[in-house]
Amino acid sequence: MSVDLVVLGLGYVGLPLVEAAVQAGLKVIGYDVNRRVVDGLNSGHSHVDDISNAAVAELLDRGFSATMDEREIQDARVAVICVPTPLSVDGRPELGAVRSAAEAVARNLSPGTLVVLESTTYPGTTQEVIEPILVEGSGLVAGVDFYLAFSPERIDPGNQVYGLANTPKVVGGVTKGATRRAADFYRRFVDTVVPAKSAREAETAKLLENTYRHINIALVNEMARFCHELDIDLWDVINLAKTKPFGFQAFYPGPGVGGHCIPIDPNYLSHRVKSRLGYPFRFVELAQEINATMPTYVARRAQDILNLDSKPLRGSSVLLLGITYKPDISDQRESPAVPLAQALRVQGADVQFHDPNVERWLVTGDLLDRVADLDAAVGRADLVILVQNHRAYDADALAAASKRFFDTKGVTSGLNSFRL
Ligand SMILES: NC(=O)c1ccc[n+]([C@@H]2O[C@H](COP(=O)([O-])OP(=O)(O)OC[C@H]3O[C@@H](n4cnc5c(N)ncnc54)[C@H](O)[C@@H]3O)[C@@H](O)[C@H]2O)c1
Structure with missing residues (x-):
């Protein structure tokens, strides 16, 4: 596998992740379904506040490229999903983008790959939604042939003090081995990694953080x-x-x-x-x-x-x-x-x-x-x-x-x- 990381979803969360990993020396590609985003990035244009056009140019210089071709996922040792998790019109979780990103990974999953979900979602999503998609789509066995974890994104757009590297990163695997693999991966570009008991606790921790703010406001x-x-x-x-x-x-x-x-x-x-x-x-x-x-x-x-x-x-x-x-x-x-x-x-x-x-x-x-x-x-x-x-x-x-x-x-x- 010639690529260290593929980031699926190149928005406010995915692009800073690309930047941090590239700066740490990883070979990174980005996959997105939006042609405007992919073409824009490949021509040096940023659509995200915290990343300048100059920063995108530097990413390209260091070997980053964006793609709409899901087959490129096959080359990556780690796949991180950062796609939107909005609400449906009747106010329910809308996991369409998460499912379709997981399906793209499943169709292109190579043995030994670490898959991480970063999109904010309800407790149980990683194990109950993502794992079956990956297993059925690839024929591989979770925890044996590939590793699956959840790591909540804590990006705070516009924050001049705390970025990806100096904000502790929580990781929770579906298996203990997946937690270890995910922790080792993030330690390459995040100062402090905090292992969770499992993916479920990591998912709930993110929701506790935001619910706490919501209630206190x-x-x-x-x-x-x-x-x-x-x-x-x-x-x-x-x-x-x-x-x-x-x-x-x-x-x-x-x-x-x-x-x-x-x-x-x-x-x-x-x-x-x-x-x-x-x-x-x-x-x-x-x-x-x-x-x-x-x-x-x-x-x-x-x-x-x-x-x-x-x-x-x-x-x-x-x-x-x-x-x-x-x-x-x-x-x-x-x-x-x-x-x-x-x-x-x-x-x-x-x-x-x-x-x-x-x-x-x-x-x-x-x-x-x-x-x-x-x-x-x-x-x-x-x-x-x-x-x-x-x-x-x-x-x-x-x-x-x-x-x-x-x-x-x-x-x-x-x-x-x-x-x-
Ligand atoms: N923006 C924030 O401040 C923030 C902070 C913490 C957590 N989050 C969470 O992170 C997740 C991503 O949020 P965001 O703000 O980066 O969203 P965003 O809309 O900025 O970017 C998402 C990107 O994913 C792409 N996408 C959609 N479906 C796809 C698919 N199937 N495959 C590949 N790419 C796909 C979109 O084209 C878009 O470029 C959400 O779950 C959000 O709740 C966001």
């Missing part, structure tokens, strides 16, 4: 509402609480949760609990209810602020600043800015947007262009809402230049702004 989002009513500054409350050096971790309220993980992954866990055990995972359901209603709550607060100027939302110009799901990236997946814009438009507001990382934004079928001149648009708008605090923004200066400024991220001093 819901806790402060619910507090934001009643603290406002009680005239208590929740941002100050959180800053006070976090001076305790143990037993407390700060989470912050906001206009809703977005991205590919927090609003989606807990559903994988609650679906498993419900389908296997028949009862709901109540914490997750409550957190979903609270977080999902934050955009309409923000729209209502916007209405209250305009009311101070005797203006209705209908006909008022509202400028949204930052429409991605987190700061300093261009990823808009599940961003709460969309339901917020919808809620404002339903009330008749004239919604405009600015984001340093997004030129055009699709809201309920309308493609909006970013305002051309930020300062002029801020001065003109009846209300400016800070939805995402990108590095490029000086929030206090923007607030001072606005007629009314609503800060949903708690980053302004509050002198010229209303804070969530």
